[in-house]
Amino acid sequence: MAHRQAQQRRPSIHDVAERAGVSAATVSKVLSGVVTVKQENARRVLDAVEHLGYRVDPLASDMRRARRRIIGAIVPEFESEFFGQMVTRLESLAEEHGYTLVAASSRESEAREKEILARMHDWRVAGVVLAPVRNEHGPAAGFMKANGMTGVLIDRVLSDAVFDTVSADSAAASAQVARELAGRGHRHILIVGLGEQAATVRARLDGFRAAALALAPDARIDVVLAESDVEPLRARLRDYFGGCEEKGERPTAVYSLFLRGTLVALSEFRRRGWRCPDDISLVGFDDAEWMQVTWPAIAAVVQPVGRIAEHAMAALFARIEGGEGPPAARLEPCRLLMRDSVGPPAGNAAAREGRG
Amino acid sequence: MAHRQAQQRRPSIHDVAERAGVSAATVSKVLSGVVTVKQENARRVLDAVEHLGYRVDPLASDMRRARRRIIGAIVPEFESEFFGQMVTRLESLAEEHGYTLVAASSRESEAREKEILARMHDWRVAGVVLAPVRNEHGPAAGFMKANGMTGVLIDRVLSDAVFDTVSADSAAASAQVARELAGRGHRHILIVGLGEQAATVRARLDGFRAAALALAPDARIDVVLAESDVEPLRARLRDYFGGCEEKGERPTAVYSLFLRGTLVALSEFRRRGWRCPDDISLVGFDDAEWMQVTWPAIAAVVQPVGRIAEHAMAALFARIEGGEGPPAARLEPCRLLMRDSVGPPAGNAAAREGRG
DNA sequence: CGAAATGAGTAAATCGATTTATCGTGCTTG
């Protein structure tokens, strides 16, 4: 086999030292840019490095160092556009600082979240970017506090007593959605969400409610929250819409506080044969690529993934490098993309004519 | 600060040894399950471990070991459902074997792909699961060969002279799509794809063509391939459809060989005001959650993510543990979900009536 | 001129484990 040979041990710093005729310490100095090395020796070392194809072993290097150049990232899932892009951004930023990002998914389980974190602690990561399953008061954040780990919380958090937090300003975005809907004449609106995230959900609800009622004090706002997963939500929503049909009253618009809720709402519309936006309007929190190519194109709140990632990493590195001061809670503004899925309320023929 | 104290050094194996009144070697033995340890001492060690909250440092542990318990995974992106789920599955499987998965995204760049791989080589990972940007002949696979790394190639590959490969049987799936379309009477079909992946694209094209022509020898199959990115494809497609309208002939169905192509096709339909499936049918390779909740629901080929991940990991661990033998090329069967986006050809009123 | 400072380099300790070689015991066994 041609590469049986290539498989053999990689050159170590000692191999380089030997070939260059200097000590390992000198090689280390040359490679880390210390200046007290004779020109001649530096050249010999560099030649040897080149010739042997030597590269520092990051594990061995980190062993001796005080702080390992590894950053952990924990997200509920990889496959959503939001978290996928988030991890990608975090990855780049970590690399730019000479760190390696080790990403793991908690799969929406708080137990797993803590397990992963414990493992990252074992790895003695320099810091962690945690997007908690639930919120900042979960077990993982508790573990980080108890163990004096360095970290930043993102996404489903508002603020924390110990860690910096960075998240989308979903309250403001929700208020904007409310204004758009109320402004178009909607007076009966359904909000769907996940109860788990407590504080953030409350912020979104409050933001929406305040803005809607300010514009239309007579508006009716229903809320359907599911505790944990998607399927319960589907059932809840089915019940809710069933009740509506019985009573002959139906919301004219739906605002979903999370991506999967938007999908569930759409599929319920479809099940009942409701046309969007003719029969009912829809806005979702969280944008996705497909939303602009389907019929109708779905209106959505776009989260500033890039900015969240950047500020999270900036805050994290500041702490890693010893930055002091009280934890900061950062909110990044969202963008609302109004698309075809929002129209005037059903039955409001005048408005529809005026628009068409 | 309450946790300033917690922040201090974690206990090492020596701390445990001291507290248990034995040597570090004994502690190591107890923890790795070696039996030649007195009951009494084992108990003392376990007590000390418990009391100190000791956990093995995986870095230090891997240093001394012959093989580091780290598996690298390289995918083009995290945010697609396919690769997102893939990484999640690989993560679980690696953990089940006591390994840590370090995932990285090549962002569809072959240069970056090789860089990441070099970094993983520096980490001396036990093995790599690589989903190449292009195909099995890219620079990353070359690097792995040249350096005698252990690895498995997945997804955009057919077979390789050195590495085991696992991918979806997209040729068979394409043939099935062809039969469905031709069977419904479509005689002018457009295939859109990315030229980059050469061999796999060819396999899909051939699979489709053979099956379509077997059923309908008079069928016309057009192909639009873009070289690299999505935007060029959009332009190509726009030109193609423009030409169609001029000549007054238009394909009655589109089969997209990759997810983003499906999105682009949809958005082109939308731009031209073509209704799907009334004006034109659509099937996409690669399924996504949204496809079943939109109007129309989009027909798609579902890739067996789980099976691919499982076989890839099985093959990888077999090689890591010294398994010999020629590389195996595995193809996993796909499932085709026919949905509303496929109907009879436009203009074929009879068929449409018969169906509705 | 002798003391102090600087420059260039190295041996050895260290990080936190695993593994090898070695060392006493106590028990068989010829």
Next chain:
DNA sequence: CAAGCACGATAAATCGATTTACTCATTTCG
């Protein structure tokens, strides 16, 4: 009774770097 052999345990080497402490020349300067 001496040699042989398990059995349990440990000291020390090792993995591949970084860093500390120290040596030996050479300069610089009072």
